[in-house]
Amino acid sequence: MSHSAVIASGNRLLRQEIRSRIAQEGILCAGEVSELWDLPSRCQEVRPQVALLDAAYGDEIFQVIEQISRGSSTAVIVLGEELDAGQLRKVMQSGARDFILVRSEGQRLGSSIRKVAVISATPETSKSSSQGPAxxxxxxxxxxxxxxxxxxxxxxxxxxxxxxxxxxxxxxxxxxxxxxxxxxxxxxxxxxxxxxxxxxxxxxxxxxxxxxxxxxxxxxxxxxxxxxxxxxxxxxxxxxxxxxxxxxxxxxxxxxxxxxxxxxxxxxxxxxxxxxxxxxxxxxxxxxxxxxxxxxxxxxxxxxxxxxxxxxxxxxxxxxxxxxxxxxxxxxxxxxxxxxxxxxxxxxxxxxxxxxxxxxxxxxxxxxxxxxxxxxxxxxxxxxxxxxxxxxxxxxxxxxxxxxxxxxxx
The missing domain is CATH 3.40.50.300 (P-loop containing nucleotide triphosphate hydrolases)
Known part of the structure; x- marks a missing residue:
């Protein structure tokens, strides 16, 4: 099964780096945007399985994540430079599926995209099934x-x-x-x-x-x-x-x-x-x-x-x-x-x-x-x-x- 992603970052070099990394993993780059608020419409247009969103845009990303979650089936993975517990919680609450530290966790980007894409495509009844008490x-x-x-x-x-x-x-x-x-x-x-x-x-x-x-x-x-x-x-x-x-x-x-x-x-x-x-x-x-x-x-x-x-x-x-x-x-x-x-x-x-x-x-x-x-x-x-x-x-x-x-x- 092939997977696709759209990249959103105001940093051109970061977009190039991410595009190269996912290409090495066999994941299609379905598009790029440099302006944050262009991302929801691009997701509607090309319907990627995953949107890769740079946390450097600031707090506005939370509104964009919520809009994408409501308006399309695209799952969002946020990319950041450092792990801040407060920001991480806001990211997950807004509807993002993962948060990846680009410098230290970049090697797991491909596996995260594949995992998130599969989960997003799984019916809710299957996702909520329990393995029983731990x-x-x-x-x-x-x-x-x-x-x-x-x-x-x-x-x-x-x-x-x-x-x-x-x-x-x-x-x-x-x-x-x-x-x-x-x-x-x-x-x-x-x-x-x-x-x-x-x-x-x-x-x-x-x-x-x-x-x-x-x-x-x-x-x-x-x-x-x-x-x-x-x-x-x-x-x-x-x-x-x-x-x-x-x-x-x-x-x-x-x-x-x-x-x-x-x-x-x-x-x-x-x-x-x-x-x-x-x-x-x-x-x-x-x-x-x-x-x-x-x-x-x-x-x-x-x-x-x-x-x-x-x-x-x-x-x-x-x-x-x-x-x-x-x-x-x-x-x-x-x-x-x-x-x-x-x-x-x-x-x-x-x-x-x-x-x-x-x-x-x-x-x-x-x-x-x-x-x-x-x-x-x-x-x-x-x-x-x-x-x-x-x-x-x-x-x-x-x-x-x-x-x-x-x-x-x-």
């Missing part, structure tokens, strides 16, 4: 240093690449989160940008702030299996701990507002599987995530301090917060048989079953973290990777079973 896994521990981020990042990668499901990874360790670095990415926008908006949060805006992990560009896995084609998007934690209070502290733009609840709802609406890398406390942000989770993956290690901490955490989760026991899955990380304490003994001591164990493998784990490459992709032959892949497959199986039961009830 499976949300909250990876939690009240003790640092137990490998929570390592587990969360590799679990998300395993869901996408070994189970073939679209997955979102949300970093809620607001002060010192590093989930994005586990994939070698450094996002320009983070969760704090969503909390600086003047109005509400929707899934289109949240998806725009998230960054896609380029899993297919990582080295081939040394494995016995094949990767599948799920997509993984990451919502990064703030780049500085100084701004964490804008998400759930005294510096919130709207005092007392629970931004995280809206953000998680939007992420879950867009992704069938969500993994949350949480901070190590029972602050408001984490309580919100625990409430929204379908599974709380509680991480512990076999040392006495961690086990004591885990016992206190289970007491709070089960008896104060009154979560059902079946909502909590206990994972023993860095398990080492040389320590002389068995999983069965630990389960008895905690009065709660250890459902999964991951062996200690510092060489694989540290190498993968330093390289920004999840070991479930590069070292799938190791026991630690096999354990997380098995966990991911179990989560998908449970999620499918849950959705089937809910469908029967409906």
């Amino acid at each position: 499976t949300v896994v909250a990876v939690f521990s009240t003790k640092g240093g137990v490998g929570k981020t390592t587990v969360a990042a590799n679990l998300a990668a395993a869901l996408a690449c070994h189970c073939g499901v679209d997955t979102a990874l949300v970093d809620l360790d607001l002060e010192f989160g590093g989930a994005a670095s586990m994939f070698g990415v450094h996002p320009q926008a983070t969760i704090v940008d969503l909390c600086r908006l003047d109005s509400g949060i929707d899934n289109g805006l949240v998806e725009k702030v998230m960054v896609t992990a380029k899993l297919d560009e990582m080295p081939p896995a040394r494995s016995r299996g094949n990767r599948k084609s799920g997509r993984l998007k990451i919502l990064a934690a703030p780049q500085s701990p100084d701004v964490a209070a804008e998400v759930d502290g005294d510096a919130r733009r709207r005092a007392g507002y629970n931004y995280v609840d809206d953000i998680l709802a939007a992420v879950a609406a867009a992704s069938p599987y969500v993994v949350i890398d949480m901070g190590s406390s029972f602050r408001e942000t984490n309580l919100t995530a625990l409430d929204r989770a379908t599974t709380i993956l509680l991480i512990t290690t076999p040392d006495i301090l961690s086990l004591q901490n885990t016992g206190k955490c289970l007491e709070i989760l089960l008896h104060r917060l009154e979560y059902p026991a079946e909502k909590i899955t206990l994972l023993m990380n860095q398990a080492d048989t040389a320590l002389g304490v068995s999983v069965q003994e630990i389960s008895r001591g905690l009065d709660f079953p250890v459902a999964h164990r991951l062996p200690r493998d510092a060489r694989t784990v540290i190498w993968a973290a330093n390289c920004g490459q999840p070991f479930v992709l590069t070292h799938t032959h190791t026991k630690v990777a096999e354990g997380l892949i098995a966990l991911a497959k179990g989560i998908v199986a449970n999620g499918q079973a849950r959705k089937s039961k809910e469908a029967e009830v409906d």
Whole structure:
């Protein structure tokens, strides 16, 4: 199927650059305009599938986008030089289908045009079909240093690449989160940008702030299996701990507002599987995530301090917060048989079953973290990777079973 686009920019050099880029992607340039208000009539005349609109025209673009949306079937993609959260929200609210940073995201222009063209041609009944409620896994521990981020990042990668499901990874360790670095990415926008908006949060805006992990560009896995084609998007934690209070502290733009609840709802609406890398406390942000989770993956290690901490955490989760026991899955990380304490003994001591164990493998784990490459992709032959892949497959199986039961009830 061939695709066509009209380019609108007062910058002649930019028009030439965009025309060249889309031509390389096999997309027809159906016309160009230099005057902003010529764009609606040109769209009516040549009926392109997509209009590429330069944000440099200023606030008048919002009126033009609305006019095009009302008067034709052409979808609008806005092109800009920088990501401004306030402008981005106005763009999406006015009816645009995407916002592309020309300098840093220009390589995805062709794929965006094709995607938007297909969506625009899809009947509304098809576009509104739901995949069902999301499976949300909250990876939690009240003790640092137990490998929570390592587990969360590799679990998300395993869901996408070994189970073939679209997955979102949300970093809620607001002060010192590093989930994005586990994939070698450094996002320009983070969760704090969503909390600086003047109005509400929707899934289109949240998806725009998230960054896609380029899993297919990582080295081939040394494995016995094949990767599948799920997509993984990451919502990064703030780049500085100084701004964490804008998400759930005294510096919130709207005092007392629970931004995280809206953000998680939007992420879950867009992704069938969500993994949350949480901070190590029972602050408001984490309580919100625990409430929204379908599974709380509680991480512990076999040392006495961690086990004591885990016992206190289970007491709070089960008896104060009154979560059902079946909502909590206990994972023993860095398990080492040389320590002389068995999983069965630990389960008895905690009065709660250890459902999964991951062996200690510092060489694989540290190498993968330093390289920004999840070991479930590069070292799938190791026991630690096999354990997380098995966990991911179990989560998908449970999620499918849950959705089937809910469908029967409906």
